[in-house]
Amino acid sequence: MWSYDQSEFPAFPGFDLQVFKAELPTRSVSARAKLDIGASITVIPEQFVAWLNLSIRDHIQTTGYDGASRLLPVYGIDLKFNGFDINWIDCVATERKNVLLGRNVLNLFFITLDGPNLTFDMKQE
């Protein structure tokens, strides 16, 4: 069971994680992640692309909450958080300060959100 991050209002379910280029464990970057069931794909800050030397694996047409559409490259990353090691996650990069864990990651877990108590849980089995 983890606590919601209360650094923003309203508080959100989130935690620190490490991002790697897929299969390359030697270089990583840590960041705050937010769980976002509104995002179908995971989003990382664009500065991580150069630092991790990510390779473009595909392109995807994205639409934001306001309907704005953009064509973005897709990268492959590994994520490490709370004892989980998730490999070959597809993600896009945009100008932002934290990682959004989209449904391509969240759907690998059983997730319980306890809003009134500002706690949540993520399990794989």
Next chain:
Amino acid sequence: MAKRIVTEHIDGRELLKNPLEAEYRAFNKLLPRLLKRYKDEYVAIYQGKLLGHHPDDRELARRAYEKVGHVPFLLTRISRNRHIDELASPEEFNPASIFATTGEKKMRKNLTPKARHLKGPLEDPSEAEFRAFRKMLPRLLKRYEGERVAIYKGKVVGHHKDFSALGRKTFEKLGDVPFIMPKVSRYWPETAELSSPE
């Protein structure tokens, strides 16, 4: 998966800082001296030190890139009235384009090893693979519609419906090379929903 041995780690907050923050601080410190010597010229500052000066900003940018390669540095005009500072970052300034437009072929020879990779077209290695993919798409649709294909050097080297599985399999076969894994779809590139409002 093998145990991770992280040899280089960075806090993401460091990466998200303005890379020129330190250069601005150095510039402000150097300004009184710079005003005496280089008033109305442009200066380039890198790692807190004066990299060069020139009356022409493009010429100075070119010289600075020759010295330090394709990295962000501060390029600004020396004036008592503070100007809008000009950010010479790799994204906004492509020295190769200057070589191309001015036709100064000799300059290419004089590039430092660090900057030498700037010669020629600055194309992402994946672009040739995507061109091959688009050409093959009608044929791929017949065999792999709905799956992802791994393409390297213009050839299909694997296919799977799952991004992770295909990535693992292809990496095992080829290692860390710029292969692509587009989804074979009549509507490629497919659409994805991004973040909620924050």
